[in-house]
Amino acid sequence: MKVGIVGAGMVGSAAGYALALRGGASEIVLVDRSAALATAQAEDIAHAVPFAHPCQVRSGGYERLEGAAIVILAAGVAQKPGESRLSLLSRNAEVFAQVIEGVQRAAPKAMLLVASNPVDVMTEVALRASGLPAGQVIGSGTILDTARFRWLLGDHLGIAAQSVHAYVLGEHGDSEVLGWASARAGAITVGEFAEQVHAPITEEVRARIDEAVRRAAYRIIEGKGATWYGIGAGLARIVQAVRDDQRAVLSVSVVTPEVEGVRDVALSLPRVVGASGVVATLAPDLDPSEAAALRASAEMLKETALGIR
Numbered sequence: 420m421k422v423g424i425v426g427a428g429m430v431g432s433a434a435g436y437a438l439a440l441r442g443g444a445s446e447i448v449l450v451d452r453s454a455a456l457a458t459a460q461a462e463d464i465a466h467a468v469p470f471a472h473p474c475q476v477r478s479g480g481y482e483r484l485e486g487a488a489i490v491i492l493a494a495g496v497a498q499k500p501g502e503s504r505l506s507l508l509s510r511n512a513e514v515f516a517q518v519i520e521g522v523q524r525a526a527p528k529a530m531l532l533v534a535s536n537p538v539d540v541m542t543e544v545a546l547r548a549s550g551l552p553a554g555q556v557i558g559s560g561t562i563l564d565t566a567r568f569r570w571l572l573g574d575h576l577g578i579a580a581q582s583v584h585a586y587v588l589g590e591h592g593d594s595e596v597l598g599w600a601s602a603r604a605g606a607i608t609v610g611e612f613a614e615q616v617h618a619p620i621t622e623e624v625r626a627r628i629d630e631a632v633r634r635a636a637y638r639i640i641e642g643k644g645a646t647w648y649g650i651g652a653g654l655a656r657i658v659q660a661v662r663d664d665q666r667a668v669l670s671v672s673v674v675t676p677e678v679e680g681v682r683d684v685a686l687s688l689p690r691v692v693g694a695s696g697v698v699a700t701l702a703p704d705l706d707p708s709e710a711a712a713l714r715a716s717a718e719m720l721k722e723t724a725l726g727i728r
């Protein structure tokens with residue numbers, strides 16, 4: 420499968436690298452307003468291919484995206500230390516107006532996988548600009564926050580993150596909601612598992628994990644300027660679910676008809692992802708405080724998206 424990546428900075432190049440290592444694409448094409456950067460990133464990623472899986476890695480203008488089944492959108496500006504994701508909106512909405520036109524000239528039917536922040540609102544921007552079906556304009560949403568949550572829970576419980584089934588819901592950002600009520604370790608609730616292994620999830624543990632997930636990006640940006648490995652792997656994971664028609668359950672963002680009484684809003688819920696994009700959405704169990712927080716997140720995202728109409 421041919422995969423395009425527009426925006427060959429930290430996130431776009433990490434996604435290309437992760438795809439090359441996972442064998443997630445037969446061809447990867449990097450496009451950037453800086454042709455020199457796209458070329459350098461493509462050459463560098465190509466040098467990892469002999470250690471991984473056969474794959475062509477190229478760079479070029481939008482015309483090189485012809486035939487791409489999916490295009491990752493990672494172009495635009497990123498947060499500076501202390502800056503929120505939402506503050507990037509007007510700048511990145513302008514970038515997307517050009518980028519989506521360029522992508523659709525070459526690959527009008529390509530599925531779009533949005534990474535640029537604020538990713539939920541940018542997913543709605545991409546949906547409106549592209550005219551594609553909602554299930555084919557997918558934001559990476561909370562795939563990264565969910566990975567952070569699973570990793571921290573696995574660490575606390577002393578088990579592999581892969582054995583933790585827990586999702587972050589709502590905005591990929593400050594209003595996100597950690598789904599404690601639906602979290603499972605193996606086949607039992609995380610609370611029950613924690614009791615069995617004598618590592619109870621006290622209020623303090625819960626608050627520490629919540630803060631570590633919610634503030635992860637701020638901390639990493641403070642320390643190294645940006646985040647890229649986690650999201651690169653998450654984007655490659657979504658591409659692979661599409662490529663292999665896996666029907667994998669992933670927390671990604673699409674415009675959703677109704678969430679906690681809020682209509683037509685892009686945010687993350689656990690969704691079934693396969694060859695035609697998002698094919699189903701799950702309704703996880705929520706306790707009353709999680710339901711209220713998800714509604715507040717949905718209302719904030721809806722209001723923000725209305726502001727760019």
Ligand SMILES: NC(=O)C1=CN([C@@H]2O[C@H](COP(=O)(O)OP(=O)(O)OC[C@H]3O[C@@H](n4cnc5c(N)ncnc54)[C@H](O)[C@@H]3O)[C@@H](O)[C@H]2O)C=CC1
Pocket residue numbers: 425426427428429430431450451452453456493494495496497498507511514517518533534535536537538559560563591645646647650
């Ligand atoms: N969804 C998520 O979980 C995450 C999202 N991000 C977001 O991803 C985006 C990219 O972040 P980084 O790669 O760190 O930034 P970066 O600055 O390293 O890369 C952005 C690239 O976009 C390119 N670009 C800008 N305008 C363009 C245009 N009109 N056409 C083509 N290319 C254009 C730039 O030349 C640059 O190479 C940011 O919005 C950031 O906030 C970052 C980490 C996680």
Ligand SMILES: CC(=O)C(=O)O
Pocket residue numbers: 498504536563635636646
């Ligand atoms: C930057 C960003 O969105 C993240 O690392 O979560």
